[in-house]
Amino acid sequence: MTQPIVELRQVTKSFGPVDVLKGVDLVAHAGRVTALVGDNGAGKSTLIKGLAGVQPYDGGEVLFDGQAVSLHHPREAARLGIEVVYQDLALCDNLDIVQNMFLGREELASGTFDEGRMEAEAARALQTLSVKTVKSLRQKVASLSGGQRQTVAIARSVVKKATVVILDEPTAALGVAQTAQVLDLVRRLADSGVAVIIISHNLQDVFAVADDISVLYLGTMTARLVAKDTNPADVVGYITGTTRMTEVDA
Amino acid sequence: MSAEVDSEGPAVAAADDAPSLLGKGGHGGVGDAVRAYLQRVRGGDMGPLPAVGGLVVLVVIFAIANPLFLTERNIANLFTQAAPLVTLGMALVFVLLLGEIDLSAGVTFGVAMGVFVKLTQPGGMAWPLALLVALGIGVAVGAFIGFFVARIGVPSFVVSLGLFLGLQGVMLVIIGAGGTYRLIPSPIRAIQNQNLPPWAGWTMLAVVLALLLAVALLDRRRRAASGAPNPPASIMYAKLGVIAALGAFIVFYLNQDRGTAARSLEGVPIVVPLVLLILMVGTYVLDRTRFGRYIYAIGGNTEAARRAGVNVTLVKWSAFVVCSVLAVVAGVFTVSKVGSADAAMGREIVLSGVAAAVVGGVSLFGGRGRLVHAVIGATVIAVITNGMGLLKFSAGANLAVTGGVLVLAATVDALARKRSGATGV
Structure with missing residues (x-):
C-alpha cells in the first residue's frame, strides 16, 4: 500500500497513574476512510486529541507524509491540514453558514472581511461535497436540521485544504435518512483525496463507509483490519476483548 | 423543523450535477430580498422593528398631546438629552453581545468625569490632557472587569456590581458628599450647548x-x-x-x-456628529473585523469559538475595555449637558443604558444585536422621558412607563428566541 499520510508509532499518554494509551499505532491513508472503534474508555478520544494537538502525546512518534512532526498545539495540527469535526458540533447558532465555515480563519482584504471571497469559497467547498440540502449560504446555522449542521461542520473542515479530517461520532444524534446523507458525505470527502478518520460506536455505519477498521482496546490497538475482509461479529470480538489480534494489515 | 427534515432525501446526487449554491438566498431580485426579510421577521428575528414601531407611536401620541413636542427647540433638546444614553447603550452592546453585562458603566463615567472636572478647575491641567486621563480611567476599569471575567471566570454581573458599589465610594472620596464641581473647559461645554x-x-x-x-x-x-x-x-x-x-x-x-x-x-448640535462617528466606526468594527465577528461568535457559542482558534480571553477582555471607554465618552456628553459633576453622577443611567439596548432589540442572552439597535432603543427611552416631561407627568410616572417598556421589550426578545427555536428560521 502507498505511504500513509499520517502514521502514529507507539504513542503513549498517561493521566497521572493511569496509562490511557499504551503504545498505539495508527495509520490513515489519503482517499481512505479509517474507522476507529473501541468501547468507552478505550482511549479513542485521547488518541484524537493528541492528533489535533489539543492534548499532546507523552511519547511515541507522529509521522506526517513520512516525516516526523511535532503536534503540541492546535495550530501545528492546523498547519498540517489536520481538522477535527467534534461530536457536539462546534458551530455558532447566531452566525450564518459562511461565517461558521470561516470562523477563526476569515479571509481579509486590507484588514476587513472579504465576504465575497468567503462566500464563493464556501460555495465551492459545499459543491465539491455535492451538498444540495442547504438553501442559502447566508442562512443562520440555528435554522438548520441536525444533518445539515453536520454537513456544515464537515464542510468547514475542507474549506482550507484539509489533508486529514477526523470525525468524532458524526452520526450519533441523527435519524436514519440524515445518517445516510452524512455517511455519503464522508465517502465523498475521502474520494476527494482526504484521509478520513471516523470514530463511531455504530458498526453498521462503520461497515457502510470505512475502508479500514482500527480497534482500540484498553489503550492498545488490538486489530487493524480491512473492512471488506472482516465482519461485524469479529469486530465486536476485538472491541470487547474476547478476540485477540490475528492479523495486521497496512 | 419537521417539514425540513421530510424534504431531505437520504441520497444526494453525484458531484457533477450539484447546482451552485451561490446566488441563493436574498440575492435574487428585490422581491426575493423582501420575501427573505419578511420570512426572517415572521420567524422571530425582528431586530429593531418593535422599537421603531413603538417610536413612531410615541412620537404621534406626544405630538398630538402637546404641540410643544415637535417644535424645533424641543427636537434639538431631544437630541442632546438622548446623546449620553445613546452612547452608553452602544458601549454596553459590546459586552451584551458576549452575553455579559457591565453594571458599573455609569459610575465608571462618573468617576472619570469627577476626575476630569476636578483636574480642569482653574489653575489645573489642560483639558485635552485631563480628557486623556479620563479615558485612561475607562481603560483601567474595563481592563479590571475584563481580567476578572475573562481570566478568572467571575460572572460579569458580580464583578461589575462590586465595581458599581466600590466606584461610588471612590466618587465620594474624589468629590465629597454633596459636593459639586462646575465644568470649566469651554470646548467640552460646547459639545452639548453649541451647534x-x-x-x-x-x-x-x-x-x-x-x-x-x-x-x-x-x-x-x-x-x-x-x-x-x-x-x-x-x-x-x-x-x-x-x-x-x-x-x-x-x-x-x-x-x-x-x-x-x-x-x-x-x-x-455638535454632539450629533460625534455620536454618528461612534456609531459608524463601531458598526464597521463589529461587522467587518475579526474582533467584531469573534464577539458575536463568543456570544453564540463560546466553546465553538475557542475550538475555531479564537482567543476568547483576549476578545472578552478587549470588549470590556471598549465598553468602559465608550462609557466615559457618554460621561463627557453628560457632563457637557449638565455643566457640572457631583458624587451621584452616572449612578442611575446605567440601567437605562441596558434598557436602551434591550428595547432596541439587543439580546441579553448574547450574540444578537447591533449598535444601531441601541441607538433606536435609547431614542425610545429619551422620547418617553422628554414627552412625559412636557405633559407634566411626574418623574415617578416616567420611570414606571420606561420600566414597562423594558419588560415589554425583554418579553418580545424572549418570545422571539422561543419562536426562532420553533420555526427554525
Missing part, C-alpha cells in the same frame, strides 16, 4: 452618505471580483435613499432658527 453652522450640518450628512456609499460599492466590487453575485443595486440605493431622506429632514429641521427674537439659535 454646527447650517452648512456644516449638510456637509456632515453628505460625508455620512458618501462613506456609506463607498463601503457598499467596495463590497460589491469585492464580491464581483470573487464571483459572488451581488444583491440588486436597487436595494442598496433604496436603503441609502431612506437614510438620506431621514437625515435631510433632521438636518433641515435642526437648521431652522429655534432661538428667541433677540438671539438666533440654529444648526445641528
Whole structure:
C-alpha cells in the first residue's frame, strides 16, 4: 500500500497513574476512510486529541507524509491540514453558514472581511461535497436540521485544504435518512483525496463507509483490519476483548 | 423543523450535477430580498422593528398631546438629552453581545468625569490632557472587569456590581458628599450647548452618505471580483435613499432658527456628529473585523469559538475595555449637558443604558444585536422621558412607563428566541 499520510508509532499518554494509551499505532491513508472503534474508555478520544494537538502525546512518534512532526498545539495540527469535526458540533447558532465555515480563519482584504471571497469559497467547498440540502449560504446555522449542521461542520473542515479530517461520532444524534446523507458525505470527502478518520460506536455505519477498521482496546490497538475482509461479529470480538489480534494489515 | 427534515432525501446526487449554491438566498431580485426579510421577521428575528414601531407611536401620541413636542427647540433638546444614553447603550452592546453585562458603566463615567472636572478647575491641567486621563480611567476599569471575567471566570454581573458599589465610594472620596464641581473647559461645554453652522450640518450628512456609499460599492466590487453575485443595486440605493431622506429632514429641521427674537439659535448640535462617528466606526468594527465577528461568535457559542482558534480571553477582555471607554465618552456628553459633576453622577443611567439596548432589540442572552439597535432603543427611552416631561407627568410616572417598556421589550426578545427555536428560521 502507498505511504500513509499520517502514521502514529507507539504513542503513549498517561493521566497521572493511569496509562490511557499504551503504545498505539495508527495509520490513515489519503482517499481512505479509517474507522476507529473501541468501547468507552478505550482511549479513542485521547488518541484524537493528541492528533489535533489539543492534548499532546507523552511519547511515541507522529509521522506526517513520512516525516516526523511535532503536534503540541492546535495550530501545528492546523498547519498540517489536520481538522477535527467534534461530536457536539462546534458551530455558532447566531452566525450564518459562511461565517461558521470561516470562523477563526476569515479571509481579509486590507484588514476587513472579504465576504465575497468567503462566500464563493464556501460555495465551492459545499459543491465539491455535492451538498444540495442547504438553501442559502447566508442562512443562520440555528435554522438548520441536525444533518445539515453536520454537513456544515464537515464542510468547514475542507474549506482550507484539509489533508486529514477526523470525525468524532458524526452520526450519533441523527435519524436514519440524515445518517445516510452524512455517511455519503464522508465517502465523498475521502474520494476527494482526504484521509478520513471516523470514530463511531455504530458498526453498521462503520461497515457502510470505512475502508479500514482500527480497534482500540484498553489503550492498545488490538486489530487493524480491512473492512471488506472482516465482519461485524469479529469486530465486536476485538472491541470487547474476547478476540485477540490475528492479523495486521497496512 | 419537521417539514425540513421530510424534504431531505437520504441520497444526494453525484458531484457533477450539484447546482451552485451561490446566488441563493436574498440575492435574487428585490422581491426575493423582501420575501427573505419578511420570512426572517415572521420567524422571530425582528431586530429593531418593535422599537421603531413603538417610536413612531410615541412620537404621534406626544405630538398630538402637546404641540410643544415637535417644535424645533424641543427636537434639538431631544437630541442632546438622548446623546449620553445613546452612547452608553452602544458601549454596553459590546459586552451584551458576549452575553455579559457591565453594571458599573455609569459610575465608571462618573468617576472619570469627577476626575476630569476636578483636574480642569482653574489653575489645573489642560483639558485635552485631563480628557486623556479620563479615558485612561475607562481603560483601567474595563481592563479590571475584563481580567476578572475573562481570566478568572467571575460572572460579569458580580464583578461589575462590586465595581458599581466600590466606584461610588471612590466618587465620594474624589468629590465629597454633596459636593459639586462646575465644568470649566469651554470646548467640552460646547459639545452639548453649541451647534454646527447650517452648512456644516449638510456637509456632515453628505460625508455620512458618501462613506456609506463607498463601503457598499467596495463590497460589491469585492464580491464581483470573487464571483459572488451581488444583491440588486436597487436595494442598496433604496436603503441609502431612506437614510438620506431621514437625515435631510433632521438636518433641515435642526437648521431652522429655534432661538428667541433677540438671539438666533440654529444648526445641528455638535454632539450629533460625534455620536454618528461612534456609531459608524463601531458598526464597521463589529461587522467587518475579526474582533467584531469573534464577539458575536463568543456570544453564540463560546466553546465553538475557542475550538475555531479564537482567543476568547483576549476578545472578552478587549470588549470590556471598549465598553468602559465608550462609557466615559457618554460621561463627557453628560457632563457637557449638565455643566457640572457631583458624587451621584452616572449612578442611575446605567440601567437605562441596558434598557436602551434591550428595547432596541439587543439580546441579553448574547450574540444578537447591533449598535444601531441601541441607538433606536435609547431614542425610545429619551422620547418617553422628554414627552412625559412636557405633559407634566411626574418623574415617578416616567420611570414606571420606561420600566414597562423594558419588560415589554425583554418579553418580545424572549418570545422571539422561543419562536426562532420553533420555526427554525
